[in-house]
Amino acid sequence: KNEVEQSPQNLTAQEGEFITINCSYSVGISALHWLQQHPGGGIVSLFMLSSGKKKHGRLIATINIQEKHSSLHITASHPRDSAVYICAVDEGRAQKLVFGQGTRLTINP
């Protein structure tokens, strides 16, 4: 079973700062997901990637398959980015996801 570790578990920053959240996994994968969960509970998919880098607005996700590591970056952070960010990896043919425990991000004005 894949083990997914996220760091840091909690992160507090000031508005405008560049944010990096890390995700490491133990077994080779086909896809890695980044999800966002705001206070109040809704979960939204941000990215799914299997190689390289993806960008959407101020969010950038990268993955290094050889090192079994992914990062989620937020540029020019804003208080509305405050949320829990969750990394998940697929279990291959089983079509299941294994989740990290999440990183709680707080952006202060």
Add this chain to the structure above:
Amino acid sequence: DAGITQSPRHKVTETGTPVTLRCHQTENHRYMYWYRQDPGHGLRLIHYSYGVKDTDKGEVSDGYSVSRSKTEDFLLTLESATSSQTSVYFCAISLAGSTDTQYFGPGTRLTVL
């Protein structure tokens, strides 16, 4: 937003009673998943379905059963609820499985007294 709803959204029940949670989708996605989310554990898979009448267990399936008789509905049943099943339950759907975008329902908060 993907058309995915969960019912009920909140439920309080007593230990030993049966409980059924419903996930309904209007997207015709093949894969449907039930997760529970607890502090300190993150999201954990209970059961999932890869088609009508096709289901499989996840990592925390004990005490839960599922059924999918129609593409759009995936039911999660707690045969005899216990306090350890107090949790927030999320349904998710995906067109092509774990290598495709996951769409989550709004969640059901279940409290077992």
